[in-house]
Amino acid sequence: MTANPLLRSCALIGLLGAGVFQSALARDYIEHSLDGDVLNLKLSDAQVTLTPLNDSSIEVHYQREGIKQLPSFAIASTEHADVDTNLEETPKELIFELDGLTAVIQKSPFSIQYLRDEEPLIREESGFFATETIRGFRFTLDEDEKLIGGGQRVLGMDRRGKRLPLYNRAHYGYTTESEQMYFSLPAVMSSKKYVLLFDNSAAGHMDLGASREDLLQFEAMAGRTAYIVVAGKTYPKLIENYVDVTGKQPLPPRWALGNFASRFGYRSEQEVRDTVDKFAEEDFPLDAVVLDLYWFGPDIKGHMGNLDWDRNTFPQPQKMMADFKERGINTILVTEPFILTTSKRWDEAVENNALAKDLAGEPKRFDFYFGNTGLVDVFSEDAGDWFWSIYDGLLQQGVGGWWGDLGEPEVHPADTVHKIGMADEVHNGYGHTWAQLLHDKQTARYPERRPFIMMRAGFPGSQRYGMIPWTGDVAREWGGLKPQVELALQMSLLGFGYTHSDLGGFAGGEEFDRELYIRWLQYGVFQPVYRPHAQDHIASEPVFHDRKTRDITREFVKLRYRLLPYNYTLAFENSQSGLPLMRPLFFTDESNPDLIDYKDAYLWGNDFLVAPVTDAGIDEVTVKLPGGVWFDYWSDELYSGSDAEVEVDLETIPVLVRAGAFIPTIDDITTTRDYTSKHLTLDYYAHPTAVESEGYVYEDDGKTVDAFQRDRYTKLQFAAKRDADGIQFHFDREGGGYQGEPAERSISLNIHNWNMANSTIAVGDQPLEILDRERDFQRATQGAWLDKRNNQLRVKFQWSNQPLTLTVSH
Known part of the structure; x- marks a missing residue:
């Protein structure tokens, strides 16, 4: 990549001083018009279109005569939703306001600043630029702003101060450092809770304060001259707004x-x-x-593109796949x-x-x-039709x-x-x-x-x-x-x-x-x-x-x-x-900017905290905690504060569970095809700090497309409320159901961190027997048993999918 003269010119532009560059690109506002909720601006050197994509996102597309434009790859739909907007004009500014994002447009010299609830997010410096060989954008950065993004790189979580090549390229055998890998993304997420996405597929760079610490610069040798700003009040909401623009991942098959x-x-x-x-x-x-x-050839070299079975080594592939499918x-x-x-x-x-x-x-x-x-x-x-015909076969x-x-x-x-x-x-x-x-x-x-x-x-x-x-x-x-x-x-x-x-x-x-x-x-x-x-x-x-x-x-x-x-x-x-399955710890404690840099542990969903063991011979791992109380998943040991010293052996890694969490599990199965929640175990992690908590399990048949939208699903909902007398659990069900759903479920509720021998339990208004021996409890279809050794109260009951209340009193 560095041998490409056009990219060398990108690097040179990244070193230009702001004053020289801005004077070369100074532009002024001439006039504007509204086309529905789309704002069109005529400038002294370009046309600019601001298109609201949702209440918190705007696409900004600069176009200049003679500069080729490609279609958007990033935006999910060519028909954007109707968005309520408000436009105000003063002698010096246009204020283009959405519910969750505002663009303040300075007329001369022209620039755009973006705000959320009057809080400044990001501002164009010289904004759009284009020469014969390069095009891009320049923005100012705040001094303490952290930037995540750029896709696959091994550089640390905060990429501020880095200059990132934008060219998807293999990195065979990488380890702890890589500036350029398979999947680059021309986008950043800021600690100020905005995303800036450059909708340009061409080779280029993102300079995140490397050439000048207060400057973010995107450079490409060609491509679409557009960017998208997305805002959100929280990180999960920011991601939701972002995937509303770029598209949501469809639910995969359960397998x-x-x-x-x-x-x-x-x-x-x-x-x-x-x-x-x-x-x-x-x-x-x-x-x-x-x-x-x-599968398509006997050797590594020479056969790629056959796209058909090598019948010498795979003589009956259809039967093989059918036999596997049976299993x-x-x-x-x-x-x-x-x-x-x-x-x-x-x-x-x-x-x-x-x-x-x-x-x-x-x-x-x-x-x-x-x-x-x-x-x-x-x-x-033509190519797509030909390629697809092979896949279809x-x-x-x-x-x-x-x-x-x-x-x-x-x-x-x-x-x-x-x-x-x-x-x-x-x-x-x-x-x-x-x-x-x-x-x-x-x-x-x-x-x-x-x-x-x-x-x-x-x-x-x-x-x-x-x-x-x-x-x-x-x-x-x-x-x-x-x-x-x-x-x-x-x-x-x-x-x-x-x-x-x-x-x-x-x-x-x-x-x-x-x-x-x-x-x-x-x-x-x-x-x-x-x-x-x-x-x-x-x-x-x-x-x-x-x-x-x-x-x-x-x-x-x-x-x-x-x-x-x-x-x-x-x-x-x-x-x-769009909420990720793996989530950074700063999702739980957004007030702690230091957690943005933390990459040794993560949240698996909302309720697990996982820290992989990445060194040999380790018997203890220090794990940062994002506030609250956490249980060791293997031992139930309690942790709180800013750090946890978690002991491990070869059979465990640090896995912690949030206090108040419901962790649902099923019995062992040999393939996801056999999934059933007929016997459902709920491990509830009780703690005085977890006064109220809730959770749910989403189910469908694992294969129906758009099952949720078609009401072919079930949500099993759980809630717990703790007071001085004990804990009250509520169970409910939502949805039209799915083929194969159990008509009744046997629930095993394990209440962790509970050792009160004088507890009483009622399902609805019916008392539930507390058994003296584990053996009797294991044989029973319903009942309870106090597991004193493990500090747990174990409860079994039948649930016919109707609203149900279970009360544990002491």
Whole structure:
């Protein structure tokens, strides 16, 4: 990238002084007009359109004659919702007011400042600029402002002071430092609770106070000259406003939250079958098997682009996938957008006008690691139709989901001509458009099927196409594990709530490191997708390791499945509001700016606090606490204050539960297809500080598209209120229900931190017997037992889905 002369000019502009640059770009207001709620401005050197996208978001699009514009990739809908606006004019200003965001437009010299409830958020410095080779924007930054964003980088949570390349590029074998990776995002989230997004897919940079500490500068060599400002009063509300603009992630199939068998790669049908059998033999739940590139060829090189089964090694793929489906196991295939000239489809791709062109208008050919190749032009309708026809055929054979690899694209010569522009104009929009192609065509063809689309590169808004990103070819060492929380949080805060890592690490590794492997798989229970994956000289699957490794990891994989009610509810919340599954600690304590920098622990949903163990030989971990009281999930030990010293052994990592939380679990199952809440366990963490609390479980059949909107769901709602006499629990149910829902549920309520022997319990107005012995309690269908050893009151009762009150008095 640094060899590109246009990007070198970007860097030079980043070093220009503000005075020189502003004098070159001084502009004045001439006139304005309103088109509904859209404000159009005529300036001395450009046209500017301010389009409200919701009550707290505005798109600002500068256009100047002679500067090519591309369509928006980031905005979800071309038809924005009606927004109430108010426009006031003074001799010096225009004030364009939305309910949650105000643009104050200075007429001369022209600039725009943004406020939320009269609080200044961000202001254009010289604003829009454009030369023959570069275009972009400049904004001022406050002295104490922190900035999250830029996508996948290993730089620390606050990216202030960094200059970030914007060019999706693979970083093989990365560890604790990386300035440029697979998935760059031209967007930042500020500690002042705004998001600034540059809707431009071209190669460029974001300078976040590196060249001048009070300046944020976006630079691109081409592309759309537009930015979007989003505001919110809280971080969750800010994210909700942001995904309202860029699109919400659809709820994936429930099996996406299960355990995956995956490696680079399975070389035959028999090897895949043997692997699936090994998971069953070793009593590991399993929901998916992922086939890497050997499904279409016997070697790494020379076969990419075949996009069809190698029948020598996979003689009966349809039967194999059908057999797996009978067992509740889905098959995911890797595909790449490169069609090698040695592949079986090269001539077909050329005939169907599916490939990007060279400057002479012929299919562009170039060499990369896998061979001499062309690149599918996903921006072309002809190419999309051809590419989709192959995917559709595989879906009809029984494929369950897609793994789109190398979609940065990994190699993308600058002289490649796409339907809508040159390679460097659209590079960062390539993976985004590939995902859109798969999502839109699959949902049109199979409207009742939730897509599964895993890809490693995209653009802001790619989440609306169901994109599930991972963090690329991480090194299989402790340094590879260390940055995974940072990477996931950075992506999740800007819409990509399913960002996850190759559990165990992917690249390299001389020999199996049991401790590292176990620690990575333990962390995986509390990340969005559970997929161990690696180069196959060391097995990525836990079933092929020693007994101790199997025994420890088996319990964590089973815990992942027991937590399905909790995890699927997080997925539902993400589909409704964009709230990430993994959340930074500053969500809980927004008044503590230091927590923004903290990347050693995170919240899994609202009620778990997780700190992965990322060093060898650790028996104690210091965990920052975001206020409140927390319980150790394994021992019930209590923690409060600013830090917790949590003891661990090889069988545990620090997992804490918020006081007042309801943690729902189900009995062990072998595949998510067998999910049922007929027997539902609720662990409630009682504490005097938790006076009132509530929670819920969202359920549907795990596969119906838009189940919530179609009223084919159930919400099981729980609430607790504590007073001097005890705790009163309320249970309720909402929704039209779903096929297979239990008509009645057996509830096991475990009240932690409760040791009062004189308690009385009533379900409604009916007393519940407190049994003397654990054995009698285990045999009973309802009743209670005081577990004095563990300081818990255990209660069983039947719930027929009607409103119910349970009272524990002392």
